[in-house]
Amino acid sequence: MNPDLLALALSNNPSFTLQQDNSEYDTEHETSKASFEMVSDDGEVIGYIKTWQDDDSFAGFVQFDPDGRIRDWKIIKATLPH
DSSP: OOHHHHHHHHTTOOSSEEEEOTTSSOTTTOOSEEEEEEEOTTSOEEEEEEEEEOTTSEEEEEEEOTTSOEEEEEEEEOOOOO
16 A cells, blocks of 8 residues: 555645555455545544556546545556666
8 A cells, every 4th residue: 555645645634543444355366455434533434545556657536425425536647666
């Protein structure tokens, strides 16, 4: 999971914590994708974030509201070190 990409996904709303959801992916074999619940200070789930990183240097995230509607998304062409 690329921490810079996650920081970009969170940049517009810092008033929550993230809880990684490991139930969606086989974390032993699927290391390029991650899902998170966005949880308010009072414990309410206020949204979700899904991230991915492809082998061909593309990465991205989708941020959802609690009802599953897309709030924000980005796809980034990352430069890999040689």
